[in-house]
Amino acid sequence: MADEPVSMVDASLRATILSSLRKLNQDFGISILYITHDLTTAYQICENILIMYAGSVVEAGSVEQVIRNPKHPYTQLLVSSMPLPDKSKRWGGVEFEEIQLRKSSGCKFAPRxxxxxxxxxxxxxxxxxxxxxxxxxxxxxxxxPTLASPDVSQVFPT
Ligand code: SF4
Structure with a gap:
């Protein structure tokens, strides 16, 4: 389990750590549970991804599908905030929603x-x-269609 392994390190050390994790997986077949708030490194290193909001999974699937074409409004918000290496794209332009004070007994993300x-x-x-x-x-x-059971890992490609 790697919990935010590169969150407080500089760029060169970050690349070394990510490369080591990838090597552990590819050369030794070791599965890695990579926990992060950083979708950029998750995209670099993961095959499958679970997006969680307030302790619940809101979207799960292959990292290519989920990050390149997010479906859940929370995942879409996260992906829209990822920095892109494109000089033509500047910061700003993303409208952040006003958080409603109303409590939800249904979807936890409803107030946002x-x-x-x-x-x-x-x-x-x-x-x-x-x-x-x-x-x-x-x-x-x-x-x-709905998933037959709450085990979201059944959608991951084998
Ligand atoms: S509030 Fe409704 S539309 Fe928004 S994420 Fe939840 S279920 Fe989906």
Whole structure:
């Protein structure tokens, strides 16, 4: 388990640590549970990813699908805040939603969600399957099939 292993280190040491973790996985077949707030390094090192909000999984799947095409409004917010190495793109332009003080007994993200609907405040969303290899806990995808059990790892490619 690697819990924020590069959060307080400089760029060169960060690259060395990430390279060592990748080597452990590829050369010795050791599985690594990489815990981070940094989606950039998660994208570099992980095959599969779980996005959590307030202690609950909101989206899970292959790192390519989840980070390149996020479906859950919280994942979309996280990805939109990732710095991009593109000089034409400047900081700013992302509108952060106003947090509502109303408490939700349904979806935990409802007070911050720009897409919250009436049902979100009183019901917990199931895990829906908007595409292969990914599941999302959000009523925006309620017309899609649901996951058979709460074990979200079943969507990960084997
Ligand atoms: S279930 Fe509703 S409040 Fe929760 S993330 Fe989806 S749209 Fe937003």
């Amino acid at each position: 969600c720009p897409a919250a609907m009436q049902e979100c405040w009183s019901q917990r969303p199931s895990f829906y399957l908007p595409d292969d290899g990914r599941t999302v806990a959000c009523f925006l995808y309620k017309d899609q």
